[in-house]
Amino acid sequence: xxxxxxxxxxxxxxxxPRIYDPQIPALWRQGPVVLANHARGGDMAAIxxxxxxxxPLRFALAGHSMGGYIVLEMYRQAPERIARLAxxxxxxxxxxPEVSEKRRxxxxxxxxxxxxxxxxxxxxxxxxxxxxxxxxxxxIVLDMADDVGPDAFVWQLEAITGRIxxxxxxxxxxxxxxxxxxxxxxxxxxxxxxxxxxxxxxxxLVTIQDCGHLPQLEKPQAMTEALLDWLEM
Numbered sequence: 412x413x414x415x416x417x418x419x420x421x422x423x424x425x426x427x428p429r430i431y432d433p434q435i436p437a438l439w440r441q442g443p444v445v446l447a448n449h450a451r452g453g454d455m456a457a458i459x460x461x462x463x464x465x466x467p468l469r470f471a472l473a474g475h476s477m478g479g480y481i482v483l484e485m486y487r488q489a490p491e492r493i494a495r496l497a498x499x500x501x502x503x504x505x506x507x508p509e510v511s512e513k514r515r516x517x518x519x520x521x522x523x524x525x526x527x528x529x530x531x532x533x534x535x536x537x538x539x540x541x542x543x544x545x546x547x548x549x550x551i552v553l554d555m556a557d558d559v560g561p562d563a564f565v566w567q568l569e570a571i572t573g574r575i576x577x578x579x580x581x582x583x584x585x586x587x588x589x590x591x592x593x594x595x596x597x598x599x600x601x602x603x604x605x606x607x608x609x610x611x612x613x614x615x616l617v618t619i620q621d622c623g624h625l626p627q628l629e630k631p632q633a634m635t636e637a638l639l640d641w642l643e644m
Contacts, residue, residue: 415441415443416442416471417442417443417445417470417471418443418471418642419445419462420438420446420473420474420478421472421474421475421478421481421482422446422449423477423478424571425552425559426475426555427450428446428558429554430475430555430627430628433627433631434627437639441639441642445465445466445467445470447466448465449481450563452566453570455574456488458481458484459487463485468492469492470492470493470494471493471495471641472497473496473497473638474499475501476501477571478501479502480574482496482498483498483503483577484574486583486584487580495588495589495642495644496584496586496587496589497588497590497591497638498589498591498604499589500591500596500599500625501599502603503576503581503610504576505575505576506574511572514568514571514572518568521561521565522565526556534548534549537598539621539622541621542623578610581607581611582611582612584612585612587641588613588615589614589615589617589638589641589644590607590608590611590614590615591604591617591626591634592617593626593629594618595621595622595623596624597623597624599624601618604618615641615644
């Protein structure tokens with residue numbers, strides 16, 4: 412009986428392994444699950460190298476939001492090790508100057524002690540409007556922010572701001588690929604996912620309805636089913 416393919420999961424900005432909690436049992440039944448640490452500093456290339464150094468020899472790789480930027484860099488560095496790729500609520504585009512300016516303002520606010528205020532505002536943008544007052548979901552997001560901490564959050568913002576244009580990478584991706592979007596994602600527009608799916612030969616585009624930027628927590632069953640289908644592609 413062949414060994415099951417390990418799955419490496421990369422969280423997004425200010426997210427810890429808790430973001431994948433609803434999906435882990437189902438994925439674990441399919442094979443080993445590795446939760447990558449993306450909160451130890453460095454630019455995108457350095458973060459990708461560190462995760463690759465700790466990952467299995469060959470694996471399925473999924474990245475959410477900032478994690479998507481990381482997994483695209485991992486693919487550039489070691490395409491032969493990645494058997495399947497999932498790009499979740501992310502984009503191949505480089506940072507727009509006006510967005511970088513907002514990130515720099517966040518960095519300054521965090522350095523002045525405003526980490527919780529920044530995270531409260533991000534939560535309102537992360538989730539579907541119907542969940543903006545969901546205390547349990549808000550608590551999970553704040554707990555993840557505590558897991559990451561303000562220093563690592565600043566490192567992550569700096570890495571995101573300095574990321575390269577990944578669109579040229581899309582045509583080089585040859586493994587089975589899932590591109591997942593959500594219809595009311597305020598952080599990454601659906602058009603960015605459509606562009607990625609169109610740029611990757613054979614990619615499958617899945618759009619989760621009535622969901623914001625955190626489908627793992629907002630629509631856990633739909634996300635789990637999408638990932639299980641991906642492992643069968």
